[in-house]
Amino acid sequence: MAGLLKRDELMSIMIHFSNITKQFPGNKALDDVDFSVEKGEIHALLGENGAGKSTLLNILHGIYPDYDGEVEIDGSKVNFKNANDAIEYGIAKVHQEVNLVTELTVGQNIALGYEPAKKGLIDYEAMYEKTDGILEKLGCRFRSRDRVNSLSTGEMQMILIAKALFHNARIISFDEPTSALTDREVDRLLQLIMELKAQGITILYITHRLDEVYAIADRASILRDGKYICTLQIKETKKDELIRHMVGRDVSAYAVRNQELCSSEEVVLKVESLCKNGVFEDISFELHRGEILSFAGLVGSKRTDVMRAIFGADSYTSGSVYIHGKKAEIRTPKDALRYSLGLIPENRKTQGFVKNFNNAVNMALASMDRFCSRGFVNEKKILENCMYYTGEMNLHPADPEYLTEALSGGNAQKVIIAKWMTTDADIIIFDEPTKGIDVGAKAEIYRLMEELVARGKSIIMVSSELPEVIGMSDRVIVMREGRIMGELGRKELNEEIIMKFAMGG
Ligand SMILES: Nc1ncnc2c1ncn2[C@@H]1O[C@H](COP(=O)(O)OP(=O)(O)OP(=O)(O)O)[C@@H](O)[C@H]1O
Ligand SMILES: [Mg+2]
Structure with missing residues (x-):
């Protein structure tokens, strides 16, 4: 409670969430959440999937105007009706889904709705001058007259940060900002956030990547199941302790093989000299029955492009793919499924589920022939399937x-x-399987992968998380800029050697 704080403590508080409760139909997303964020700190917001992190930020930003409890900014109670209210108050957000108007210029996007005017008309000169000044300060290589549709995801994110500065933001929140960025862009972003902090801006930062928390955060508040658990000083807190508060139990050494390795000699997939002009070149490898084969490399090393080509989602220029020893003609993902080859895409938010469908139907969607017989849909089977995975992966709700x-x-x-x-495919390609997934659920996904290989299936895993590559793989292929740089057996695996290949050392 604010009333219990001493006077000098009160003066350094920027945001105070007091007794925030948010009820969705049939689901309490936040339950009496109460804590403060200090002026000028980088404050991480941590917790499992569904803990309520994004919901809390949506309340701060006026996106959910209806809730119980109070939000105080710099000592004054606020109740924003929408996101623009919050922006005008100096509270800006840089969230993962970058919503920009691609037909407009960079400068128009930054100033959108708040363009400087002269005699009732937009003063473009002034607008571009001001926004260029901000872009320069941010070290961006693009300028305000450029079109947005020519920019990368990382650059689009920079526009959101520029927009925050355009509105003289006092508070900027980031919700999993690094999940679509290349490694270089991640470094740049973290550095920039430190610079924003140095200018006195208060930062709220949501991530599932604890290394980012340790790189930049001063303190972290933890939510579990909609409830506030505690706030910790990062410097004084070990990773295990942080995880224990998030999950409510010990999760140690979870990216490990618990069952015996079961890879056999049998080659189920063979890729020979696969090439796509200007993207990747001379990709050759074999996958064995019962094997987990990982593709490591920096983000941007074209691993996803290779997998999409094998799966028939993209074309390739030359080369061949063999499945169970026979040359496979895979032109579309549908063809791939006929060869019992599945791909779990990296970009799951946009290539994933159908809006307005429930979990049971979405899970059944790629295997409808198995759930239908004689023209009838077997709803009981669809439900059973959903309950199985709900349990296995701890789906919430x-x-x-x-x-x-x-x-x-x-x-x-x-x-x-x-x-x-x-889909029960024999060969499954997992592209970044644990991106955006919390520590507890990661462990469950690893167990499912182990079970699949124990049943004689084979897995290719594209992953940028070295601990899971090292812990889970039978074998690792390292790529760099569209080429295979090396192959490592399980016994040779360690971070240094993978990074050496990935960076071309
Ligand atoms: N618009 C909505 N309608 C109904 N329920 C919602 C809505 N938004 C969120 N929820 C529910 O509120 C809970 C908290 O969700 P929230 O998105 O805040 O979690 P999170 O901590 O951000 O998780 P993640 O790490 O997976 O992003 C979840 O159980 C979710 O299902
Ligand atoms: Mg979220």
Whole structure:
């Protein structure tokens, strides 16, 4: 309670959430959440998928104007009706779904709705001058007259930060900002956030990547199941302790193989000299039955492009793919499924589920022939399938009728993973399987992968998380800029050697 704080403590508080409760139909997303964020600190917001992190930020930003409790900014109670109210108050957000008007210029996007005017008309000169000044300060290589549609995801994110500065933001929040960025862009962003802090801006930062928390955060507040657990000084807190508060139990050494390795000599997939002009070149490898083969490399090393080509989602220039020793003609993902080859895409938010469909139907969607017989849909089987994966992956809420669209980001990802596991393909390509997924659920996904290989299936995993590459793989292929740089057996695996290949050393 604010009343219990001493006077000098009160003066350094920027945001105070007091007794915030947010009820969605049939689901309490936040339950009496009460804590403060200090002026000028980088404050991480941590917790499992569905803990309520994004919901709390949406309340701060006026996106959910209806809630119980109070939000105080710099000592004054606020109740924003929409996101523009919050922006005018100096509270800006840089969230993952970058919403920009691609037909407009960079400067128009930054100033949108707040363009400087002269005699009732937009003063473009002044607008571009001001926005260029901000872009320069941010070290961006593009300028305000450029079109947005020529920019990368990382650059679009910079526009959102520029927009925050345009509105003289006192508070900027980031919700999983690094999940679509290349490694270089991540470094740049973290550095920039430190610079914003140095200018006195208060930062709220949501991530599932604890290394980012340790790189930049001063303190972290933890939510679990909609409840506030505690706030910790990062410097004084070990990773294990942080995780224990998030999950409510010990999760140690979770990216490990618990069962015996079961890879056999049998080659189930062979890729020979696959090439796509200007993208990747001379990709050759074999995948064995019962094997987990990982593709490591920096983000941008073209691993996803290779996998999409094998799966028939993209074309390639030359080369061949053999499945069970026979040359496979895979032109579309549908062809791939006929060869019992599945791919769980990296970009699950956009290539994943159907809006207005519930979890049970979304999970069954890629395997409808298995759930239909003689023209009838077997709803009981669809429900059973959903309950199985709901249990295995700790889906929250555990309700097959829940709309996937209304799930938290990480839980929606679990539904999509379940959908591809439901297809029961013999060869499954997992592209960044644990991106956006919390530590507890990661462990469950690793167990499912182990079970698949124990049943004689084979897995290719594209992953940028070295601990899971090292812990889970039978074998690792490292790529760099569209080429295979090396192959490592399980016994040779360690971070240094993978990074050496990935960076071309
Ligand atoms: N618009 C909505 N309608 C109904 N329920 C919702 C809505 N938005 C969120 N929820 C529910 O509120 C809870 C908290 O969700 P929230 O998105 O805040 O989680 P999160 O901590 O951000 O998780 P993640 O790490 O997966 O992004 C979840 O159970 C979710 O299903
Ligand atoms: Mg979220």
